[in-house]
Amino acid sequence: xxxxxxxxxxxxxxxxxxxxxxxxxxxxxxxxxxxxxxxxxxxxxxxxxxxxxxxxxxxxxxxxxxxxxxxxxxxxxxxxxxxxxxxxxxxxxxxxxxxxxxxxxxxxxxxxxxxxxxxxxxxxxxxxxxxxxxxxxxxxxxxxxxxxxxxxxxxxxxxxxxxxxxxxxxxxxxxxxxxxxxxxxxxxxxxxxxxxxxxxxxxxxxxxxxxxxxxxxxxxxxxxxxxxxxxxxxxxxxxxxxxxxxxxxxxxxxxx
Amino acid sequence: xxxxxxxxxxxxxxxxxxxxxxxxxxxxxxxxxxxxxxxxxxxxxxxxxxxxxxxxxxxxxxxxxxxxxxxxxxxxxxxxxxxxxxxxxxxxxxxxxxxxxxxxxxxxxxxxxxxxxxxxxxxxxxxxxxxxxxxxxxxxxxxxxxxxxxxxxxxxxxxxxxxxxxxxxxxxxxxxxxxxxxxxxxxxxxxxxxxxxxxxxxxxxxxxxxxxxxxxxxxxxxxxxxxxxxxxxxxxxxxxxxxxxxxxxxxx
Ligand SMILES: Nc1ncnc2c1ncn2[C@@H]1O[C@H](COP(=O)(O)OP(=O)(O)OP(=O)(O)O)[C@@H](O)[C@H]1O
Ligand SMILES: [Mg+2]
Numbered sequence: 001x002x003x004x005x006x007x008x009x010x011x012x013x014x015x016x017x018x019x020x021x022x023x024x025x026x027x028x029x030x031x032x033x034x035x036x037x038x039x040x041x042x043x044x045x046x047x048x049x050x051x052x053x054x055x056x057x058x059x060x061x062x063x064x065x066x067x068x069x070x071x072x073x074x075x076x077x078x079x080x081x082x083x084x085x086x087x088x089x090x091x092x093x094x095x096x097x098x099x100x101x102x103x104x105x106x107x108x109x110x111x112x113x114x115x116x117x118x119x120x121x122x123x124x125x126x127x128x129x130x131x132x133x134x135x136x137x138x139x140x141x142x143x144x145x146x147x148x149x150x151x152x153x154x155x156x157x158x159x160x161x162x163x164x165x166x167x168x169x170x171x172x173x174x175x176x177x178x179x180x181x182x183x184x185x186x187x188x189x190x191x192x193x194x195x196x197x198x199x200x201x202x203x204x205x206x207x208x209x210x211x212x213x214x215x216x217x218x219x220x221x222x223x224x225x226x227x228x229x230x231x232x233x234x235x236x237x238x239x240x241x242x243x244x245x246x247x248x249x250x251x252x253x254x255x256x
Numbered sequence: 257x258x259x260x261x262x263x264x265x266x267x268x269x270x271x272x273x274x275x276x277x278x279x280x281x282x283x284x285x286x287x288x289x290x291x292x293x294x295x296x297x298x299x300x301x302x303x304x305x306x307x308x309x310x311x312x313x314x315x316x317x318x319x320x321x322x323x324x325x326x327x328x329x330x331x332x333x334x335x336x337x338x339x340x341x342x343x344x345x346x347x348x349x350x351x352x353x354x355x356x357x358x359x360x361x362x363x364x365x366x367x368x369x370x371x372x373x374x375x376x377x378x379x380x381x382x383x384x385x386x387x388x389x390x391x392x393x394x395x396x397x398x399x400x401x402x403x404x405x406x407x408x409x410x411x412x413x414x415x416x417x418x419x420x421x422x423x424x425x426x427x428x429x430x431x432x433x434x435x436x437x438x439x440x441x442x443x444x445x446x447x448x449x450x451x452x453x454x455x456x457x458x459x460x461x462x463x464x465x466x467x468x469x470x471x472x473x474x475x476x477x478x479x480x481x482x483x484x485x486x487x488x489x490x491x492x493x494x495x496x497x498x499x500x501x502x503x504x505x506x507x508x
Contacts, residue, residue, distance in 0.1 A: 122346075129306045130344035134358045134406075135330035 022217050025143065029213075032137075032144045039144060046145035050111050050212070051153030055160070061106050062161035065098045066090070066168030074177060083177055087184040088191035090169040095196040099162040100154075101248055104207030107154055108240040112215040115146050116236030119219025120229040128220070143216040147209060154208025155201045162200065199255045206251060207244045214240040257282055257317060258303060258414070258446075264311035265298060272298050274470035275312070280414075285440050285447040287457050289492065290467035291501065296450040297341055299467065300416050303448075304336055305329060316414075334362060337407030341418040341450075343399035345391040345406075351378070352387035355406045362410065377405040382431060396423040401432070408439065415439065417449045421456050433459045454493065457481075466492065 036043055073089045119142055122128050131138050166188065173179040218236040222228050258280040265273040272295040280286050290296050301307040303314055305321045314321050316332050324332065345354050355374045359365055365373070378384050381401040391399060400423060407415060417436065421429035433456050440447045449460055457464060457478065464481050466474035466489055474481065474489045481493060491499030 118348075125347075126340050126342055126344040127346055129301070130338075130340060130346070132306055133304050133333060133336065133338040133340075134361070135333040136357070136361050137326070137330070 018217075022213060025139065025217055025220075026147070026213055028139045029143050029147050032140045033148070035140065036144070036148060039140065042141065042145040043148055046149040047153055050107075050146070050149040051156060054107060054110055054153075054157055057106055057110060058103055058157045058161050059164050061102050062099070062164040063168035063171075065102050065161070066094055066165030066170075067172045069093050069098055069165070070169035070172040071176070074173065083173075083179060084183050085187050085191075086173055086177070086179060087166075087170070087187035090173075091166050091188040092191060092196055094162055094165040094169065095200045097200075097248075099165055100158045100200045100203040100207060101244065103158045103161045104154055104204060104211060104244045105241060107150075107157065107208065108211045108244060109237055111150065112211040112236045112240040113233045115212060115215030116219040116222070116232045117229055119216060120222030120232040123220060123222045124225055124228055138220070143220075146216055147212045150208040150210075150212025150215075151205055152208070154211070155204040158200060158204035162197070199251075202255070203248060203251050206247050210243050210247060211240040214243065257315075258448075259315040259318075260299075260303070260312070261314070262312035263299070263302060263309050263314070265295070265302065265307065265309050271470060273302075273309070276467070276470070276472055278465060278472055278475075280446060280448060282446050283440070283444055285436065285449065285460055285462045287449045287451060287461035287464045288467060289451065289457060289464060291492070292452070294467050295470060296467055297418055300338070300418055300448065300450060303416060304333055304338060334358075334410065335413040337410065337412040337415040339400070339404050339407045339415070339417045339420055341422075343391075343396075343403035345394075345399055345402055347391045349391075350387065351383075351389050351391070351394070351402050354391070354402060355409050358406070358410045373409060374405075377409050378402075380408075380435060381405045382428065397425070397428060400424065401428075404432070404435075411443060412445065414446045414448070417447065417451075419450055419452065421451065421453050426455075429453065429456065430459075436460050454495070 032039075069090045070086065073093070074083065074086055077083060077086060077089065119128070122142070128138050131141055170179075170181065170184050173184055174181070215236045218232045218239065222232040260276055260278040260280075263273050263276040264271075276299060288296050288299070298307060302309055303316070303321070305314075308322060316335075319328070319332060321329065321332055345351075346357070349357070352371070352374050355377055356370050359370045359373060374387065375384065378386060381404050383398060383401055383405070386394075386398070386402070391402070394402065400420065404417070404420060407417075415436075420436065421432050424432060436447055436449060437460060439445060447460075449456070451457060451460075461478050463477055464474065465472050468488055474484060474486060476484070481489065484490060484493075487500045491501055
């Protein structure tokens with residue numbers, strides 16, 4: 001009993017300590033934001049890696065999420081509300097929830113894991129030590145461009161996912177229900193509010209940052225060779241997915 | 257001058273350093289010998305504060321490297337070149353980018369000047385024209401030499417070499433030994449060389465220390481090394497199986 005309590009206690013302490021370390025790393029990174037322009041080549045490279053290279057995946061997920069949302073909503077409206085509101089109902093769901101959350105979850109897999117694997121490999125092969133020995137701060141050199149790109153590019157990807165999501169939704173509505181575009185997009189427009197899109201983008205901003213920060217933190221704390229790198233990759237994915245869902249809930253409670 | 261005082265370091269239960277005292281004087285070529293796993297690399301990493309001691313301290317030019325803030329720490333580190341045992345090249349970068357990185361980050365040199373400096377250092381380590389290769393395309397010994405080029409590209413005041421000649425053929429090893437000597441003579445830099453290679457010890461060392469079970473058990477010049485009456489030192493120098501150090505029995 002005592003052992004269990006103390007085991008739980010030490011795990012709780014470890015958890016609090018790690019949370020603290022994550023925030024310290026975030027603080028150090030934000031401190032370097034003033035040097036973004038000086039490090040622009042690193043930043044642009046990561047924006048490309050994180051943003052542009054995720055496009056195919058995000059577009060694919062966006063189209064199908066939109067299509068599924070459309071089918072599901074049509075099913076629920078059937079017999080109660082006119083299909084004229086299908087566009088509105090689907091697009092609101094896409095803007096607020098599906099766009100940011102699915103984009104971020106997909107990104108957590110792709111970006112968070114790849115950041116953790118890359119930095120983790122550098123850690124176990126002493127490349128992080130090598131940076132330090134050359135008087136280069138790994139936080140500035142590695143974390144800054146990745147975390148900044150996470151914050152910026154996930155919202156951009158989310159906007160793209162929103163757009164293709166609505167196109168996917170309309171495609172299904174047209175194929176199944178023969179809904180004319182004026183009606184579908186007309187209702188999207190009538191119920192469109194900046195607030196909906198903004199709340200989605202705020203979520204995307206938080207999720208993107210979280211994913212990149214977790215990837216970096218887990219990467220820097222990798223130990224134990226190739227096996228350690230593998231574990232870090234999984235850890236980054238699980239942690240950032242969990243945090244995305246948790247943050248989604250928290251932000252929704254705060255905003256609505 | 258580097259002053260190491262009463263350095264202790266353990267990893268969990270495993271005690272590696274148990275009170276290392278060592279002074280490194282300006283301009284000398286200090287060679288550190290010791291058995292595999294005795295903590296030579298760990299000791300070198302402490303000098304740059306890449307690892308932190310459990311007890312004891314290190315002064316670099318009278319500054320406690322452990323105590324200073326990041327800015328001063330980086331200022332101190334810029335005076336060092338560190339050749340890692342595993343070379344630690346950045347595998348996302350080409351050879352030229354690896355060697356150029358400190359120049360790109362810390363100097364205002366033009367790309368042309370940087371290119372010239374990189375070429376000069378690559379020439380020095382015997383690998384001219386390898387600029388566009390990737391670390392994955394290099395042999396172990398080539399990586400070592402690129403790591404050396406990167407370590408000396410800023411013309412540091414101190415160079416720490418972790419086994420510079422392991423994995424090189426005897427001719428290349430001899431030429432790296434010569435490079436270490438030439439650099440220290442021409443640029444008046446201070447060198448700390450970790451090695452197992454007794455041939456290199458003979459050539460390079462102006463002073464030798466031996467690390468054994470976490471302490472410095474020998475400190476003197478090469479001649480004294482050969483005349484030492486310490487049985488451990490004798491066994492290491494002659495590389496014999498008989499003696500106080502027993503190779504661990506092999507378990508099947
Ligand atoms: N990061 C670490 N975590 C845990 N143990 C470590 C770590 N680094 C080194 N050690 C342990 O410290 C001891 C000394 O390691 P070190 O690499 O300094 O040996 P060495 O003298 O350089 O050996 P070699 O000549 O083979 O390079 C080893 O037993 C190693 O297991
Ligand atoms: Mg070593």
